[in-house]
Amino acid sequence: MNCLKLLKKSVIDSQLYVSLMGTVFAVFFMFEQNTFRFPSVLLIFITYFSGYLYTKYQNTKYFYKILLLNIVAGIVSACLIIFNHNEIRLVKWFVIVVLGLLYNSFFLEAYIRKIPLLKVFYVGLVWALVNCWLTVPEFNFPIFFISFFFVSALVLPFDIRDMKSDTVQTFPKLIGVQNTKYLAYIFVFLACLLAVFYLKIEFAVCFFLSSIFTYILIYFSKNSNKDSYFSFWVETCSGLPFLFLIIYLYLKF
Numbered sequence: 001m002n003c004l005k006l007l008k009k010s011v012i013d014s015q016l017y018v019s020l021m022g023t024v025f026a027v028f029f030m031f032e033q034n035t036f037r038f039p040s041v042l043l044i045f046i047t048y049f050s051g052y053l054y055t056k057y058q059n060t061k062y063f064y065k066i067l068l069l070n071i072v073a074g075i076v077s078a079c080l081i082i083f084n085h086n087e088i089r090l091v092k093w094f095v096i097v098v099l100g101l102l103y104n105s106f107f108l109e110a111y112i113r114k115i116p117l118l119k120v121f122y123v124g125l126v127w128a129l130v131n132c133w134l135t136v137p138e139f140n141f142p143i144f145f146i147s148f149f150f151v152s153a154l155v156l157p158f159d160i161r162d163m164k165s166d167t168v169q170t171f172p173k174l175i176g177v178q179n180t181k182y183l184a185y186i187f188v189f190l191a192c193l194l195a196v197f198y199l200k201i202e203f204a205v206c207f208f209l210s211s212i213f214t215y216i217l218i219y220f221s222k223n224s225n226k227d228s229y230f231s232f233w234v235e236t237c238s239g240l241p242f243l244f245l246i247i248y249l250y251l252k253f
Contacts, residue, residue, distance in 0.1 A: 103119075117171060
């Protein structure tokens with residue numbers, strides 16, 4: 001039990017896990033587009049990790065330490081881009097970072113997190129831009145919409161979890177839990193449909209299998225579930241396409 005608590009605190013509560021899942025979700029599309037490069041993977045992980053740390057700790061006594069860590073992470077990220085990519089990649093990364101700051105920064109009078117119903121789509125937008133714009137030479141619309149719909153669907157169960165504590169209007173509070181699940185089903189279906197038509201066959205199959213597990217986890221989402229149901233199991237859904245891809249490659253070779 002103590003090991004589980006330590007694991008939760010050091011991996012999940014530290015924002016390490018969600019950052020890792022976001023990174024491997026991007027890696028899945030990098031493999032599909034043949035754009036995989038380790039510096040890009042490291043850049044994405046650092047960006048996600050520093051961003052989620054900033055969001056979690058900005059109203060705590062640790063804020064200035066986290067801010068310093070973010071500055072260091074920003075310098076490291078800029079160096080990774082300058083020495084391994086080009087100035088266009090630096091501009092793309094900067095735009096994504098700014099969008100992340102606009103999502104939830106206490107020094108802004110009105111940030112995105114305060115706008116009713118927008119959080120779901122905004123998180124989907126930022127993750128989608130990482131997958132379809134940051135790591136590829138040209139903006140990839142199919143990957144954008146696949147990522148956008150899939151990630152937006154994964155945010156909805158978290159709204160179900162937080163529906164009693166959220167101070168802004170969310171989908172579960174507006175249309176109810178069951179209708180929120182229906183909306184998530186639609187988003188996953190759209191993402192899966194696009195994946196089938198636009199991704200290479202083996203990647204489409206991996207995404208389809210991930211969608212099945214995602215449907216199951218959405219179905220059993222409820223406000224009374226333990227936090228680990230969402231912060232681990234639902235969060236894992238974004239890493240499933242890459243996991244299934246690894247299994248496919250292992251079986252193939």
